[in-house]
Amino acid sequence: MFRSVARSASGKHLLRRGYATESVPNRKVAVLGAAGGIGQPLALLMKLNPLVSQLSLYDIANTPGVAADVSHINTRSEVAGYVGEEQLGEALEGCDVVIIPAGVPRKPGMTRDDLFNINAGIVKGLCAAIAKYCPNALVNMISNPVNSTVPIAAEVFKKAGTYDESKLFGVTTLDVVRAKTFYAGKAKVNVADVNVPVVGGHAGITILPLFSQATPKANLAEEDIKALTKRTQDGGTEVVEAKAGKGSATLSMAYAGAIFADACLKGLNGVPDVVECSFVQSTVTELPFFASKVRLGKNGVEEVLGLGPLSDYEKEGLESLKPELKASIEKGINFANKS
Secondary structure: OOHHHHOOOOHHHHHHOOOOOOOOOOOEEEEEOOOOOOHHHHHHHHHOOOOOOEEEEEEOOOHHHHHHHHHOOOOOOEEEEEEOHHHHHHHHOOOOEEEEOOOOOOOOOOOHHHHHHHHHHHHHHHHHHHHHHOOOOEEEEOOOOHHHHHHHHHHHHHHHOOOOHHHEEEOOHHHHHHHHHHHHHHHOOOHHHOEOOEEEOOOHHHEEEOHHHOEOOOOOOHHHHHHHHHHHHOHHHHHHHHOOOOOOOOHHHHHHHHHHHHHHHHHHOOOOOEEEEEEEEOOOOOOOEEEEEEEEEOOEEEEEOOOOOOOHHHHHHHHHHHHHHHHHHHHHHHHHHHO
């Protein structure tokens, strides 16, 4: 995605590089929470994506400035900014993909669980609007805690009669991005060649990187694997602490969100064999939602792929994450059904 936009400042040249406007379908993408810490860099990255023809930026304040700024970039998409609930419907109408980074960020000492009541309410309201104005859109949930906000979204859509399990995704791509980076550093391999599936959920011990399946293969010691696993699980905390109370992982999250949205767009456009990890409705385990590799296509999820062979350490991690993930899922469902 980014290679196609980095070579030239010429929009025409960009579109010639395999993205001629005649052959690429029009796609409208909305970013809900576009003026926030994740939303602004995510808006920029989606403006750079030549698969996007309309970019809709929504927030409760400050969106016109973000939209004006991003709109001056000479790439394919037309940008529009929307502010406040009265403009949310217009922001969403006709969307193919809706990305939701809306909510408050995590602060030092705050667990993902502390975020729950604030962000759960925000997500519930936004999903009710999605059900009304663009019920067929692919929904990419970034708002934390993802382990609970995805089940909340599912319940809202069920109540509205619009739920399609193949169109709702919890974005866990940042866990994959971190696992790839940390593995490449330890294994002394080119990070561009690295692949590491990450399964489970999107918080603490529910994040389970499958380093036994990492490619290229490296014979890392078990203590290295354990340290890499812990660092991947605590990646968000590492950034929160490094920013010393001034924010959370916004830039890397925006990058991960843009990567996953790009994969969704490619799937919608019929590109074959697009596979990414995501937190989706699943029968891979006994839990109703679970992150694993997913094949993306014209309808969203084409196939939820299995876990593959696990090491003993990973099997242990899988069993130990289940109670926490189950509780987070149930917490989301209960919140959605409270009112």
